Amino acid sequence: MSNGQLLHLVFGGELENLEEVKFRDLSSVDFVGVFPSYADAEKAWRAKAQETVDNAHMRYFIVHLHRLLDPDGDGKF
Numbered sequence: 697m698s699n700g701q702l703l704h705l706v707f708g709g710e711l712e713n714l715e716e717v718k719f720r721d722l723s724s725v726d727f728v729g730v731f732p733s734y735a736d737a738e739k740a741w742r743a744k745a746q747e748t749v750d751n752a753h754m755r756y757f758i759v760h761l762h763r764l765l766d767p768d769g770d771g772k773f
Contacts, residue, residue: 701762704737705730708744708756720753730761 706728710720719725728744731737737758748754766772 701732702734703730703732703761703765704734705759705761706737706740706744706756707759708748708754710751711753711755714752717755717757726756728756734758734760 707725708728709722709725712718712720726744728740731740741756741758744756745754748756763769
């Protein structure tokens with residue numbers, strides 16, 4: 697992206713089982729936030745993962761939004 701932002705989304709929730717990524721209840725998915733760098737997103741992801749370590753079905757993910765917004769990486773939409 698031309699302004700140098702590499703946006704990342706952190707979200708997660710409880711999965712139905714450990715074999716696939718299918719959330720138990722979509723209305724309770726936790727959208728942690730959008731972060732300007734992978735490092736910031738990873739900090740948020742680690743914090744949330746640590747908070748939920750006692751529930752094996754809880755999973756948090758980092759999505760590279762900048763790759764979805766600009767798949768060619770040329771700064772053009």
